[in-house]
Amino acid sequence: MTTLTAFVVLVLLVGLERLAELVVSQRNAAWSLARGGVETGQGHYPFMVVLHTGFLVAMLLEAFVRRPDVPAALAWSMLAVVVAAQALRWWCIVTLGPRWSTRVIVVPGLAPVRSGPYRWLSHPNYVAVVAEGVALPLVHASWVTALVFTVANAALLTVRLRAENAALATLPPVEVGSRA
Template sequence: MTIWIGVILGVVVCQRLIELVIARKNEAWMLRQGGIERGAEHYKWFIMVHVLFFISIFVECFSGNNPVESINYFLFSVFILTQLARIWCITSLGKFWNTKVIILPGATLRTTGPYNYIKHPNYVIVGIELFVIPLLVGAPITAIIFPLLHIFLLIRWRLPVEEKALADIRSMTKG
């Protein structure tokens, strides 16, 4: 595994850990304000998929079957753009951004930043990342399996829970 692959993976892992700290802080704030968590039972599956994603990349990269000798600048550009879009999502939602589905009675639905253009931009970004990051570092099997798992979890659990939560927010602010 070349140095730049290690740097990219290290940056992504550190970024995810920082995001978890931000998410926990925002979650605690929302709960103190009267926030209500929805769909807690499916959250563990997202954690499991994301942990297995990184393990899969490391196993595939260290297996030596897919050596990447030089950086693919197109994939690297897509990677950088997804990171910028991810930061845009987080900063647009501010204290309301976290990794769980939490509604805050009386709060208005956020429609700033990328949320002004697409309903669930962070899920699109994560799907792209789950495809691009493994290809960038030479883990094509991971690039196939994990975006499919992400889509399955979104369709099966997360989007129905989130759509119901968003509808509840809309009804709370109208009534």
């Protein structure tokens, strides 16, 4: 198998993982909304969908057009970062349980989750997104995609984090010693 073929398979696997996320997200959004959940930040969501979909397509196009030489050390180290980012992402999803969604939805009265990776970081899922945004294209030396996505994603995350933090501020505080 050529490195380009292996890269295409990897990107397709990540695309399938994104579809699995959307299934989980739809189910969890329904759970939250059925419990009085309030959605905010809808305005940036279509841009987020286009950006993340375009990211997958762009790195494949770049790999096919540029056909770069890919140093093995770069490919393997970036693959390790991609795997770690996926593990962190799914740790976030499992930790938040039915409260996790690709949309910003909070259920009034539920305290913020402060377990799992949320013990150390307010938004660990975005650490995974940023790491993957750099590493996945670099598995096949698609540095233009890595750079453009990182800049566009930084702009998106500025808006997204503002919306998410405002929504989370409406929740009751976590009690000391609580495992919420």
